[in-house]
Amino acid sequence: xTDLTRLTIAEALKGLxxxxxxxxxxxxxxxxxxxxxxxxxxxxxxxxxxxxxxxxESDERxxxxxxxxxxxxxxxxxxxxxxxxxxxxACSHILDDFKPTYESTVTANLWNDGxxxxxxxxxxxxxxxxxxxxxxxxxxxxxxxxxxxxEKLVPGGSSGxxxxxxxxxxxxxxxxxxxxxxxxxxAAFTGxxxxxxxxxxxxxxxxVAFASSLDQAGPIARTVKDAAILxxxxxxxxxxxxxxxxxxxxxxxxxATQERDLKGMRIGIPKEYRVEGMPEEIDRLWxxxxxxxxxxxxxxxxxxxxxxxxxxxxxxxxxxAEASSNLARYDGxxxxxxxxxxxxxxMYENTRAEGFGAEVKRRVLxxxxxxxxxxxxxxxxxxxKVRTLxxxxxxxxxxxxxxxxxxxxxxxxxxLGAMTDDPLQMYLNDIFTVTVNMAGLPGISVPAGFxxxxxxLALQIIGRPFDEETLFTVAAHVEDxxxxxxxxxxxxx
Amino acid sequence: MSxxxxxxxxxxxxxxxxxxxxxxxxLARELSAILQWVEQLNxxxxxxxxxxxxxxEDMPMKKRKDIVTDGDCVEDILANAPAREGNFFVVxxxxx
Numbered sequence: 230x231t232d233l234t235r236l237t238i239a240e241a242l243k244g245l246x247x248x249x250x251x252x253x254x255x256x257x258x259x260x261x262x263x264x265x266x267x268x269x270x271x272x273x274x275x276x277x278x279x280x281x282x283x284x285x286e287s288d289e290r291x292x293x294x295x296x297x298x299x300x301x302x303x304x305x306x307x308x309x310x311x312x313x314x315x316x317x318x319a320c321s322h323i324l325d326d327f328k329p330t331y332e333s334t335v336t337a338n339l340w341n342d343g344x345x346x347x348x349x350x351x352x353x354x355x356x357x358x359x360x361x362x363x364x365x366x367x368x369x370x371x372x373x374x375x376x377x378x379x380e381k382l383v384p385g386g387s388s389g390x391x392x393x394x395x396x397x398x399x400x401x402x403x404x405x406x407x408x409x410x411x412x413x414x415x416a417a418f419t420g421x422x423x424x425x426x427x428x429x430x431x432x433x434x435x436x437v438a439f440a441s442s443l444d445q446a447g448p449i450a451r452t453v454k455d456a457a458i459l460x461x462x463x464x465x466x467x468x469x470x471x472x473x474x475x476x477x478x479x480x481x482x483x484x485a486t487q488e489r490d491l492k493g494m495r496i497g498i499p500k501e502y503r504v505e506g507m508p509e510e511i512d513r514l515w516x517x518x519x520x521x522x523x524x525x526x527x528x529x530x531x532x533x534x535x536x537x538x539x540x541x542x543x544x545x546x547x548x549x550a551e552a553s554s555n556l557a558r559y560d561g562x563x564x565x566x567x568x569x570x571x572x573x574x575x576m577y578e579n580t581r582a583e584g585f586g587a588e589v590k591r592r593v594l595x596x597x598x599x600x601x602x603x604x605x606x607x608x609x610x611x612x613x614k615v616r617t618l619x620x621x622x623x624x625x626x627x628x629x630x631x632x633x634x635x636x637x638x639x640x641x642x643x644x645l646g647a648m649t650d651d652p653l654q655m656y657l658n659d660i661f662t663v664t665v666n667m668a669g670l671p672g673i674s675v676p677a678g679f680x681x682x683x684x685x686l687a688l689q690i691i692g693r694p695f696d697e698e699t700l701f702t703v704a705a706h707v708e709d710x711x712x713x714x715x716x717x718x719x720x721x722x
Numbered sequence: 723m724s725x726x727x728x729x730x731x732x733x734x735x736x737x738x739x740x741x742x743x744x745x746x747x748x749l750a751r752e753l754s755a756i757l758q759w760v761e762q763l764n765x766x767x768x769x770x771x772x773x774x775x776x777x778x779e780d781m782p783m784k785k786r787k788d789i790v791t792d793g794d795c796v797e798d799i800l801a802n803a804p805a806r807e808g809n810f811f812v813v814x815x816x817x818x
Contacts (some may be wrong), residue, residue, distance in 0.1 A: 329771050330798035395778050428777045442777055472777070478751035542760040553737060559739070562811050573814045574738065581741035590739055594749065595756055598725070609741040611771035620764065620774060652752060653759055669777035 233258035252287035252301030271394040275348040300343035305400035311435040323584025333435025352388025359658035361389025372397040376683040385415030410662030413674035417637035422686030422714040428669035430476035432467030440551035457485035470695035483587035492526035497630035501537035521710035546612035553596025724754035
């Protein structure tokens with residue numbers, strides 16, 4: 230039999246329905262791959278018993294002809310999603326032993342559609358990072374390596390475990406979240422497809438909060454179609470999240486095809502994304518992407534997003550401010566780690582000193598500072614005004630074009646430790662992705678080529694609110710035109 | 723704006739994070755670098771620009787009836803408590 234982990238979700242769904250193999254066989258293939266792939270540190274917890282139990286139920290349903298949309302598809306879950314009775318720690322020490330008594334809406338949607346849980350995936354602590362190196366459980370490792378090199382590279386972050394696991398075939402697809410680029414940047418670094426949907430498309434209920442006005446869940450998958458299939462199940466209105474949008478969820482997979490014409494579509498190239506010091510190969514990839522879309526009938530238009538360069542500094546006010554508020558709940562009283570102190574405040578301070586890692590502390594302190602008396606107007610209010618301007622830039626651009634094409638990241642994956650000493654340099658990883666979160670828009674990262682060193686590079690497509698379908702169509706064209714072999718050599722086995 | 727070690731000590735106190743004396747200097751340096759970098763926002767003219775207060779400005783805020791929809795789950799709430807006694811979380815003594 231062929232290796233079942235090679236199948237895309239779309240292929241596996243067909244094979245399961247045809248009874249070419251069982252859901253149990255599919256899950257067993259992934260459990261074997263996970264066991265052989267532990268060197269990648271993609272999973273922080275494996276849940277084989279649960280996976281096999283869910284697969285058995287899928288097999289029964291398949292036998293009865295009652296298959297649900299994702300029946301039997303093995304999924305990895307970012308550690309940020311609450312999963313009932315299963316390790317949920319946002320890869321932080323401060324949530325030691327936390328096992329929620331409830332299930333996040335997004336994962337519940339997946340299980341209700343028949344998906345099978347393989348385990349919890351590594352990530353930057355509280356989703357704060359761009360390399361997965363701030364995880365309490367150590368970094369996840371990128372399955373890709375440079376040509377003729379054994380140096381370990383980061384898978385990106387914060388959803389580094391999700392991206393590494395999908396790229397290495399340790400799950401068929403994964404849940405992820407994106408606050409400033411945490412789905413799209415790791416997808417770009419690992420040759421996978423990641424979409425951050427419109428703010429409000431997926432419920433945030435049961436997802437450990439980082440920055441509430443920016444956080445959005447989305448999938449990472451191996452193909453554009455697979456990402457569309459997953460998002461269709463994950464999305465939907467939820468009364469438990471007041472910011473969840475009450476809008477219909479289309480069948481995204483139907484839009485994820487290059488058979489949909491690009492004729493009459495206008496694609497914008499934002500000139501401000503041509504940043505200083507951008508590697509030439511990224512610029513070339515970008516031009517290549519535009520040429521592909523033009524060949525297929527789209528009209529390419531240069532547009533201007535004048536406030537682009539201010540998105541990242543504004544983000545580093547808004548996100549830490551919201552984080553400092555959201556993370557106030559970790560006090561050693563109701564759940565997680567507790568370190569005793571001389572008195573109540575001493576207990577809080579000791580618990581948070583030991584429980585939070587360096588990057589989380591840095592951001593909580595920045596957030597506390599910008600919200601503190603006398604500084605609120607100068608920092609937070611200013612940033613929120615800049616955010617309005619960023620949003621207006623996009624609104625104006627979308628009067629002229631249907632979608633925007635940009636690079637996904639300013640570079641390919643970098644070695645472990647290359648940026649850990651310089652937080653500001655690390656933050657620049659999100660320079661092309663963060664604007665999208667600030668404006669609440671959807672953005673997709675799709676592999677489009679390789680660097681000179683043989684590492685995957687990606688393009689990003691940005692769309693109007695709730696127009697993920699256009700993103701899937703354009704991304705399907707890029708994927709088709711690029712025609713890449715995105716199967717890294719399995720050096721970890 | 724650059725922050726000094728005294729400011730770091732004050733913010734850390736507000737944030738309820740114990741910071742050792744050795745950590746103060748490096749933190750002051752890192753936070754100053756970040757704050758100086760975000761100061762480029764001052765180049766932007768935001769006169770008469772309203773702050774963005776909601777990502778979904780066009781969407782009416784959802785409301786629900788003010789009724790109890792949940793409850794009777796004391797065990798769930800206490801299930802992850804580091805210290806409990808009966809139906810209570812235990813904290814260090816607050817009042818002598």
